Amino acid sequence: MHAGPPKDAIKEIVNRCSELFGAIATEKAAIRLVKSESSGTIIKCRLDQLDIVLVTIALTEPSMVTLDMSGTVKRLHRKLVLYP
Numbered sequence: 001m002h003a004g005p006p007k008d009a010i011k012e013i014v015n016r017c018s019e020l021f022g023a024i025a026t027e028k029a030a031i032r033l034v035k036s037e038s039s040g041t042i043i044k045c046r047l048d049q050l051d052i053v054l055v056t057i058a059l060t061e062p063s064m065v066t067l068d069m070s071g072t073v074k075r076l077h078r079k080l081v082l083y084p
Contacts, residue, residue: 002064006036017056029053042076
């Protein structure tokens with residue numbers, strides 16, 4: 001969950017990740033926007049870089065919240081609809 005447009009949120013996550021861990025780690029994480037609705041946004045990243053992405057999301061300004069994680073995007077699509 002975040003405030004503002006989803007593309008701005010993704011840019012903020014990528015920029016903050018680059019500040020914290022460097023450009024190479026950010027490229028390895030492969031952070032991508034999958035889907036956005038009014039209740040939240042689904043982003044995709046590489047599993048081996050999940051720790052740095054979660055740290056980055058927690059340390060963004062303005063703050064963002066991770067509601068759920070899943071191994072498949074299909075399952076998150078269903079969960080996104082369930083959150084009001």
